[in-house]
Amino acid sequence: xxxxxxxxxxxxxxxxxxxxxxxxxxxxxxxxxxxxxxxxxxxxxxxxxxxxxxxxxxxxxxxxxxxxxxxxxxxxxxxxxxxxxxxxxxxxxxxxxxxxxxxxxxxxxxxxxxxxxxxxxxxxxxxxxxxxxxxxxxxxxxxxxxxxxxxxxxxxxxxxxxxxxxxxxxxxxxxxxxxxxxxxxxxxxxxxxxxxxxxxxxxxxxx
Numbered sequence: 001x002x003x004x005x006x007x008x009x010x011x012x013x014x015x016x017x018x019x020x021x022x023x024x025x026x027x028x029x030x031x032x033x034x035x036x037x038x039x040x041x042x043x044x045x046x047x048x049x050x051x052x053x054x055x056x057x058x059x060x061x062x063x064x065x066x067x068x069x070x071x072x073x074x075x076x077x078x079x080x081x082x083x084x085x086x087x088x089x090x091x092x093x094x095x096x097x098x099x100x101x102x103x104x105x106x107x108x109x110x111x112x113x114x115x116x117x118x119x120x121x122x123x124x125x126x127x128x129x130x131x132x133x134x135x136x137x138x139x140x141x142x143x144x145x146x147x148x149x150x151x152x153x154x155x156x157x158x159x160x161x162x163x164x165x166x167x168x169x170x171x172x173x174x175x176x177x178x179x180x181x182x183x184x185x186x187x188x189x190x191x192x193x194x195x196x197x198x199x200x201x202x203x204x205x206x207x
Contacts (some may be wrong), residue, residue: 088198
């Protein structure tokens, strides 16, 4: 079941910023900065966590960052186990390749939730073809662009500003045409901004 409550409550529950509210997360209005204790009447008196609890919280954190249900998240884990390499790292790399995440990484959406809506509402093309499936996995060389008819929309005004310094190395972006390219597939080293201990998630699912 997908969480539908306040986004900031999720950050407090996980004890760290999940950047679910876009620019608000870096402003003085960030609820997590003002009240970091876990939600609920027992939030301030949180006891020492068990090994299982740490594993569970790490999985919940990853699910919430990417905005996935348990069923969706488990599918990525299972797909990663079928690939050659380190399962936890491969799982995160697959999550990064989701179209909604790439739209977010390109700066076309202020948050992953907003980017998911941008995709589902038909604003994005991949290699010239409309793709409205957020879980679509991009490939090296894919060209992601805002649909021509929607490029003048005010929602993309922020994306038209130069932000090359904040762009991930595996992506390139032309802010004049609102077009991005997957230069390389992401690796674990490219996801250093997300504080996830993926080995704990693998340990949880391996039980």
